[in-house]
Every structure is written in structure tokens, then in C-alpha cells.
Ligand SMILES: Cc1cc2nc3c(=O)[nH]c(=O)nc-3n(C[C@H](O)[C@H](O)[C@H](O)COP(=O)(O)OP(=O)(O)OC[C@H]3O[C@@H](n4cnc5c(N)ncnc54)[C@H](O)[C@@H]3O)c2cc1C
């Protein structure tokens with residue numbers, strides 16, 4: 001009996017991978033695919049059995065847009081759109097549906113003005129709507145007094161779950177190995193990084209950590225902690241009084257309401273599509289949570305804000321959420337991503353802190369992290385995403 005219950009030592013695989021990627025969310029899966037495409041022998045490790053709904057990449061839809069205030073995001077999105085189209089061709093599935101994105105925000109506010117200026121500077125196809133023509137273009141939406149409105153005409157919806165599956169399949173078809181249901185429990189840095197899971201030991205010449213809400217849990221093994229806040233998002237679906245009013249079929253766009261009230265975060269919505277008769281409208285922030293105990297977080301303050309917004313602005317919806325699902329954001333202090341090598345170990349690459357807006361960048365982030373892992377010069381300027389910025393932030397606030 002004693003022999004039966006005795007734990008076997010974990011076996012070290014004789015194989016040395018060019019790269020090991022931890023975390024098979026959208027960022028890790030896209031990175032692994034780029035590496036395999038570049039003939040790198042790549043292992044993708046995932047703690048849960050795939051597919052799962054415990055991280056940040058599950059659910060049927062995400063917004064894709066170029067509507068950003070910052071030039072660097074617009075520049076990355078130019079290429080990301082091309083890479084999504086390439087993925088659609090390679091996988092033979094539709095991943096993007098063009099719907100347009102309506103942005104409403106305080107007309108003379110800083111954020112909305114900056115957004116308008118960036119759109120014009122980059123010549124993004126945009127329609128600027130005057131107050132008096134708004135309801136003719138966008139029926140069943142009340143534009144708040146003092147708000148301006150614009151439409152990014154190439155924005156739309158990404159089919160998220162389908163995209164994740166497609167990328168993982170493409171990775172495997174290039175010879176990549178996925179081991180799911182294997183949780184990484186230790187990382188030993190070195191010229192060859194040793195990664196221990198609950199069922200095996202693996203070695204890689206480089207390591208990419210794309211662990212979403214668990215980034216800091218893993219980084220602890222490397223002596224690094226980032227200022228990341230994990231929040232639970234209540235993903236709310238609202239019933240249409242008349243089914244189809246806000247649907248993709250009726251060409252209703254995605255929308256963002258910037259800063260609905262001073263001190264509040266954005267509210268955004270996607271046309272009804274995945275659940276016929278239900279429209280997704282969410283608050284762009286949530287309450288802090290432990291990633292392993294997400295559903296212990298039961299704060300509904302965000303839902304109260306949404307009920308007020310829906311009542312005021314979307315009169316064709318029943319102002320009580322009909323379905324509430326859960327997801328998590330991993331938020332940095334400036335809401336910009338972390339895309340960098342580890343400050344001490346150059347062959348450990350980190351993709352983290354996607355702050356609730358990273359899905360649309362998946363393919364370009366995959367390309368950039370794979371370039372870092374292969375020791376190449378990244379093809380976009382990564383200075384806004386450096387870990388170093390947090391140190392100067394801390395110092396300047398002293
Ligand atoms: C409600 C909601 C709405 C959003 N809307 C949009 C949108 O409209 N547009 C947009 O662009 N973005 C949007 N986002 C953001 C986007 O979905 C995320 O930025 C993106 O999914 C982050 O992906 P990730 O791969 O970093 O994280 P994750 O998907 O969480 O992947 C990390 C993976 O690492 C695994 N892992 C962690 N620890 C270990 C370990 N020890 N061993 C093995 N595996 C491990 C996890 O299980 C997980 O699968 C939204 C997010 C949410 C939650």
C-alpha cells in the first residue's frame with residue numbers, strides 16, 4: 001500500500017524546446033503560433049483543460065477598432081487587422097465581422113478631442129455625427145447632452161472563442177505541442193530555463209510568460225512582481241424589448257460611451273448576435289479579485305451604473321441584465337500593456353497587463369513577443385510597454 005501511494009519523481013523530458021510558452025489565452029496562443037511558423041520547436045503549457053472560461057480570453061465576441069487616442073496603438077492596429085485577415089485565410093473561418101463602432105463622449109472633453117484628432121491624423125475612415133443627424137443614423141440611442149459622436153467605420157466584432165481555437169489549431173498544424181491540464185508550479189531561470197508542471201519537467205532556450213491574471217503568481221518564481229490589479233468583470237446581456245432592435249442584422253454598431261460621468265469608467269456594448277435578442281453592455285472596470293476565487297467577488301456596483309445608463313441611453317432594452325457571465329481584466333496603472341524581457345533574465349519574455357483591451361492586438365502581440373523570444377529587434381516601438389516605466393512612476397510619486 002505504501003508503495004502505491006508514494007509519489008513518483010517528475011520525469012525531465014529529454015527534449016530541449018526552442019521556446020516554452022506558459023498560458024494558452026489569446027496572447028500565448030498567438031505567440032506560440034508565430035514561433036512555430038518561424039520553425040521554432042515550441043511547447044505551449046496551459047493549467048486548465050482547453051477550452052476553459054477561467055481566464056480573460058473566453059466568450060464569443062470582442063471589439064476590434066483603431067479608435068485609440070495614442071498613435072502607438074493605432075499603428076499596431078493597422079498591422080493587427082492585416083494579421084487577423086491572414087489568420088482567417090489560413091484557418092478558413094470567419095473571425096471578424098465589420099459593424100462599425102460608435103464612440104460617444106463629452107464633446108469638449110480632453111479624451112474625446114484627442115480621439116478625434118488621432119483619427120484625423122491617421123486618416124482612419126471616420127464619420128463625425130452632428131447632434132441633429134444622430135438619431136437618423138443611430139435610432140434607439142439617446143445621445144447625452146454635451147456629448148459628441150463619431151463612427152469608426154471599419155471597427156467590428158471578433159469571434160473570440162472561435163479565434164482562440166483557430167490559432168491553437170494552426171499552431172499544432174505547424175508542429176507545435178500543446179499540453180493542457182498542466183499547471184506550471186516552478187520556473188528555474190538559466191541559459192536553459194527549466195519549467196516544472198504538476199506532471200512534468202521541461203527545458204527551453206527561452207520562455208514566454210503570458211499567464212493573464214496569474215502573471216504575478218508565475219513571476220514570483222523569477223523574483224519579479226509587477227503592479228497588476230486583477231478585477232472581475234460582470235459581462236451583462238440585456239433583453240431587447242423588440243428582438244433585433246440592436247442586432248448585427250440591423251447593422252447596429254458596437255459602441256463606447258466615454259466617461260459617462262466624471263470619475264466613472266467607459267461603458268461599451270456589442271450588437272446582439274451571439275445570444276439572439278440579447279445585447280452585451282458592460283462597464284470597463286470591476287472589483288478586485290483573486291484569480292482562483294473569482295466568483296467569491298459579488299460586488300454589483302458596476303451593474304447599478306449600467307442599469308442607470310441603459311435606462312437613460314438605450315430605451316429599447318429591458319433595464320435589468322438577463323444574463324451575467326464572468327471574465328477578468330489584469331490592469332496596469334496606466335492601462336498600457338507589458339511587452340518586455342525580464343530585467344534580469346533576457347531569455348524570459350513577459351506579455352501581461354492587457355487591461356481589458358488586448359484581444360484585438362492578439363496577432364501583433366504574438367508577433368512582437370515571438371521576436372523578443374527569438375532575440376530579434378521587435379518590429380514596433382515597445383517603449384510604452386517597458387517594465388522600467390513602473391520604477392520611474394514609483395520614484396516620481398515619492
Ligand atoms: C469581459 C471582457 C471584455 C473584453 N473586451 C475586449 C474587447 O472588446 N476588445 C479587446 O481587444 N479586448 C477585450 N478584452 C480583453 C482581452 O480579452 C484580454 O486582454 C485578453 O484576452 C488577455 O489574454 P491573455 O492571453 O493575456 O490572458 P488569458 O486569456 O487569461 O490567458 C492566460 C492563460 O494562462 C494560463 N495560466 C496561468 N497560470 C498558469 C500556470 N501556472 N500554468 C499554466 N497555465 C497558466 C491561464 O489558465 C490562462 O488560460 C476583454 C476582456 C474581458 C474580460
Ligand SMILES: O=C(O)[C@@H]1CCCCN1
Nearest residue numbers: 063256268284356357358
Ligand atoms: O477593447 C475594447 O475595444 C473594449 C471596449 C472598450 C473598453 C475596453 N474593451
